[in-house]
Amino acid sequence: MFLKEYISDVVNGVSSLLKGMRKTGYYFTHPKEIITEQYPDNRATLLLSERFKGEVVMPHDANNEHTCTGCTACELACPNGTIKVVTKFEFSADGKKKKAIDTLVYRLELCTMCNLCIVACPSDAIIMAPNFEHSVFDRTKLTKVLNQPGSKIREGIE
């Protein structure tokens, strides 16, 4: 009985070690699996993961329109005061008063890329962009206004 256990121990141990070696051996013999990006050399063809979080941006469409309603949910969600929403009131075509954003100030130097603002946004106005070359010589350049000048909210977004 003891001997049987002993032998099965040895067999199990060896087979599990061989399993590990098969995996690493596969990687060794398949150089196409290599995932290293030689970054400064391949800046043009750099492959980044889709979920890479580099900075918060506000996408604008061709008519210079965004979907931000100025609800300040992102500002409330931000744990370290990175986002500041400055709102204003606009009058829509039928004369109704409507809240809109004047500027959405984003301070990259405070941002930890925690993604909470993106989750909080009800109208998907802001997203995470995969840019990571953020270094500048002047700190003030890190404070960004996300909405483009002259942009307005797209029709039908409440």
Added chain:
Amino acid sequence: MFSLEGITTSVQDWLFMKFNPTMALAMECVIVILLSISLFALLGLVLVLMERKVAAQIQIRLGPNRVGPGGMFQTVADTLKLIMKEGLVPDKADKFLFNLAPFVVMMVGMLLLAPIAFAKNFQIWDINIGVLYISAVSSLSVIGILMAGWASNNKYSLLGAMRSGAQIVSYELSAGFAVLTIVVLTGSLQLSEIVKAQENGWWIFKGHIPALIAFVLYIIAVTAETNRAPFDLAEAESELTAGFHTEYSGMRFALFFLAEYINIFIVCAIGATLFFGGWMPLHIGNWEAFNHIMDYIPSSVWFMGKTFFLIFLIMWFRWTFPRLRVDQLLNLEWKYLLPISLFNLLLVAVIAILGWHF
């Protein structure tokens, strides 16, 4: 056909023609010393680079690729850096032992080079107790390691050195038994005899089951003896910073580093000699034509090929397996490897007596 034997004989003839025998012998000694030192330096560079490349490939990385074509000169640059670095000696260290330790470890490596047959009739010293000599000398390296650990006056170093001592003393046994298996099959301790016995097939094929078991045991035991992962408890970066060479820097550290790789090369060379026929080309029984074709590949190429295959195997282990705990390490030796190798020795004795091997 290229052969190292031809070069050595012509050099010897020339020396004995030009000088008196004593002078010629002295000059031959100098040549041998220079050759072995340059082999060491070269091996250090090549093996470190190989290790880094293999590790990178296994971990889906590229490895060194900036210095020279494909990173070829990375280790040269590293060595230059280490030579120029200051070799620091801790204040309360035992200065004499501290400085001596790396040389002891290196010296053991150099002594082990003597009986290895690199090619046909290309051997420094064909001693008739070659295998015994190897197992005797290889256990001396632990003295250097203990020296380094003790002289550093550092608890990490001492712990690492003690672990290394326990490890080498225990794994020496199963390595010795694995080597004995081949000695039983061959009936000789002389390395050239062992190689000659494999003329019609390597022992790993001729000795079938016991030789295979012995080979696996040998590889495990020598991985432990050279203090490499998964048995690198003596260094154990994550627990002991660097183990016995924590306090070493500059060229003294480089010597330890070099000695590790030299030891790997040597144990793999011995493994290749015992199980894969050393410089002997791949011969299969009586297939004259096939054997003749295989003879066209120079014996030094065969030897190096086999050795580097085994080195690759050990590197493969290192980058696949996690490190063992110290109690697991000793369990593995005393509860598994030692009983199995004893049983294996019995098996091979029976097989050798009854002539069941090929």
